[in-house]
Every structure is written in structure tokens, then in C-alpha cells.
Amino acid sequence: MSNPTKKILHIDMDAFYASVEQRDNPELVGKPLAVGGSKERGVVAAASYEARKYGVKSAMPSSIAYRKCPQLIFIKPRFEAYKEASQQIREVFEEYTDLVEPLALDEAYLDVTDNKFDMEFAMDIATEIKQKIKDKTGLTASAGISYNKFLAKIASDYNKPDGFYVITPSMAEKFIEKLPIEKFFGVGKVTAKKMHLKGIFTGANLKRKSEQQLTQWFGKAGGYYYNISRGIDNRKVNPNRIRKSLGAERTYENDITTKEEMAENIIRIAEILIKRIENAGGAGKSLTLKVKYGDFKQITRSKTISETLTNEQIKVIGILLLDSIPDIEKGIRLIGLQTANFDQENKDVFLEQLEFEF
Numbered sequence: 268m269s270n271p272t273k274k275i276l277h278i279d280m281d282a283f284y285a286s287v288e289q290r291d292n293p294e295l296v297g298k299p300l301a302v303g304g305s306k307e308r309g310v311v312a313a314a315s316y317e318a319r320k321y322g323v324k325s326a327m328p329s330s331i332a333y334r335k336c337p338q339l340i341f342i343k344p345r346f347e348a349y350k351e352a353s354q355q356i357r358e359v360f361e362e363y364t365d366l367v368e369p370l371a372l373d374e375a376y377l378d379v380t381d382n383k384f385d386m387e388f389a390m391d392i393a394t395e396i397k398q399k400i401k402d403k404t405g406l407t408a409s410a411g412i413s414y415n416k417f418l419a420k421i422a423s424d425y426n427k428p429d430g431f432y433v434i435t436p437s438m439a440e441k442f443i444e445k446l447p448i449e450k451f452f453g454v455g456k457v458t459a460k461k462m463h464l465k466g467i468f469t470g471a472n473l474k475r476k477s478e479q480q481l482t483q484w485f486g487k488a489g490g491y492y493y494n495i496s497r498g499i500d501n502r503k504v505n506p507n508r509i510r511k512s513l514g515a516e517r518t519y520e521n522d523i524t525t526k527e528e529m530a531e532n533i534i535r536i537a538e539i540l541i542k543r544i545e546n547a548g549g550a551g552k553s554l555t556l557k558v559k560y561g562d563f564k565q566i567t568r569s570k571t572i573s574e575t576l577t578n579e580q581i582k583v584i585g586i587l588l589l590d591s592i593p594d595i596e597k598g599i600r601l602i603g604l605q606t607a608n609f610d611q612e613n614k615d616v617f618l619e620q621l622e623f624e625f
């Protein structure tokens with residue numbers, strides 16, 4: 268067991284963007300709602316729980332979402348409002364510990380082993396944090412509590428929304444064995460498919476493979492999979508992670524000419540990028556989409572958020588950036604995604620460097 272005495276929380280807001288919209292517009296409460304895109308074009312960035320019941324998911328083309336749920340309401344994202352709520356939850360976290368590692372606007376790891384109130388039980392801290400978030404923002408969060416980041420993150424996802432779940436050291440092994448590998452943090456769709464082909468469907472299947480075998484199949488990530496299948500994750504909650512830029516790109520034999528195909532391929536490239544990020548130990552705050560046309564003309568579009576990007580956001584923002592790519596019908600020969608850590612003040616430097624680094 269890795270540090271079974273550590274107390275780690277993962278706090279994750281429920282359907283964050285959609286919930287902020289419902290909070291700010293009571294007419295939207297209880298209704299199926301998609302943030303991002305429009306009925307005709309674009310892609311869903313986030314869906315309310317009411318929309319999810321119809322099978323509407325983030326990163327789904329809006330036209331498909333509309334077909335699944337004709338009464339779906341499309342809302343433009345308001346990142347300023349999300350940032351404000353994010354700042355409020357951050358203040359709540361910092362009442363308890365300075366060891367806060369945000370993964371996105373709406374989720375963070377907290378190491379509360381030594382906390383500012385000398386509280387003994389992480390469960391009590393999680394309960395208070397959930398209540399304070401509700402009081403301050405009017406929004407619900409789910410809390411996962413365990414002794415490392417991997418398990419805390421799985422726990423927060425376990426009974427969403429408004430969830431609360433603890434994975435103790437004695438529960439961990441059984442819990443992981445039963446877990447479908449798609450639920451493992453760091454296992455994306457592509458990796459999951461690869462694992463299925465190797466007969467790995469659950470944590471128990473994964474645990475039966477040797478480290479050598481996993482490394483042979485999955486490279487450096489193999490060691491990570493070997494450890495997490497045993498509940499071992501020694502990554503520290505790090506409030507000041509320094510991240511370098513990371514990218515992934517693909518050149519296509521036949522030019523891509525439709526937005527749907529673009530979206531599909533952006534998701535695929537995002538999966539590769541996410542795997543690289545997992546190996547490198549963290550994403551940045553910005554995402555850049557690079558597109559090269561059939562005539563080799565190249566354009567880039569970037570978005571920066573105030574916290575580090577989550578796996579889901581890499582996909583969602585990648586898809587959102589697609590909306591600003593013109594003339595897809597002329598043919599696209601290359602798509603690339605890059606994440607980097609850049610703040611407003613050194614944005615220009617980054618964009619200059621991009622020409623060489625990407």
C-alpha cells in the first residue's frame with residue numbers, strides 16, 4: 268500500500284457548466300441543457316443531468332445530441348461565470364489546506380493529512396467542504412476520500428451527483444478488482460480498447476498481468492497501470508506543478524472534409540495526448556488546435572483556462588476550438604493538439620515559440 272496514512276480528497280463539481288447555467292437562469296432548472304454548440308452545428312461541451320438521461324454527452328456533435336433529445340436547450344458557454352464559481356470553491360479548499368492541486372476549473376485534489384483545523388477525519392472535512400460550496404455557490408460537488416490520488420478520484424465519481432464516497436485501505440483491493448478498466452483514471456478509450464483485446468476488462472484482469480508484460484504493451488504507462496491495479500499511487504498533491512508543453516498530431520492519407528470527421532479525429536488525438544500527459548505527470552492550462560490544409564497552409568487556435576486542463580476538458584475544448592476552423596470542406600491533411608502552461612503575460616512568447624516547437 269502506498270502511504271495508507273495519507274488523507275487525500277478529490278472534489279469534483281457536478282455537471283459544472285450546465286449547473287452554473289441552471290443556477291443563473293431558473294427557467295433552465297430541470298430541463299435538458301447542452302452548453303456549447305447550437306442545434307445545427309458545433310459540439311456539446313457539457314450536458315445537464317436531464318440531458319444525459321437522453322444519451323446526450325460532452326464531445327457529441329450537436330446535431331446528434333438534438334436528434335437524441337429534440338427539446339434540448341443549447342446555451343453558449345460563459346467562462347467568466349465558471350471562473351468566478353471556480354475561485355469561490357478554491358477559497359473553500361484553502362480554508363483547510365494549502366496543498367490544493369486543481370485539475371480544472373471544477374475539480375481539485377486536496378491533501379488534508381495535515382489540515383489547518385487539525386481535524387482528524389477526512390470525511391468530516393469533505394462534508395464541510397461540500398456544504399460550504401453549496402452555501403457559497405449554490406452548486407453541488409461530489410467528494411472522493413482515500414489515501415491516494417488515484418483512489419480519491421475514483422471515489423468522487425462513484426455516486427455522482429452530490430456524491431460522497433470513501434475508499435479505505437482495507438476496501439481498496441476489492442474495489443479496484445471489480446472496477447471496469449474504462450473507469451481507471453489514465454485509461455482512455457483507445458487504451459481501453461487495447462486492453463479489451465488483451466482480455467483485460469476489470470482491475471482483477473489487469474492485476475494478473477506482469478509489470479514486464481504491461482510495459483511491453485503500453486510503454487511507460489504500463490508501470491503506472493501495474494501499480495494502480497494494486498492501489499499504489501505515490502503521486503503527491505502538488506500545488507505548483509511545473510509542466511512542459513506536450514502535443515500529439517496526425518497526418519491523414521486522405522484529406523478530411525467534414526466537421527464530424529474532424530471531431531472524431533480530435534477526440535482520437537486527445538486520447539493520445541491524454542496518455543502522454545499521464546506519463547509526463549500533468550497537463551497545462553492552455554490547449555492549441557493546429558490544422559494544416561491540403562495546400563499546407565496552417566492555422567492554430569488556442570484557449571487558456573485559469574486552472575490545469577482535465578482529460579475531459581482537453582476533449583471538450585479541442586472540439587470547441589474546431590468551431591473556429593474555417594473551410595474544412597477544402598480538405599484538412601493534419602490535425603494536432605498541444606497543451607502548455609501559459610499565462611496571459613507570456614502568451615505572445617508562447618505563440619512565437621509554437622512555430623518551432625509544435
Ligand SMILES: [Mg+2]
Nearest residue numbers: 279280281373
Ligand atoms: Mg466535474
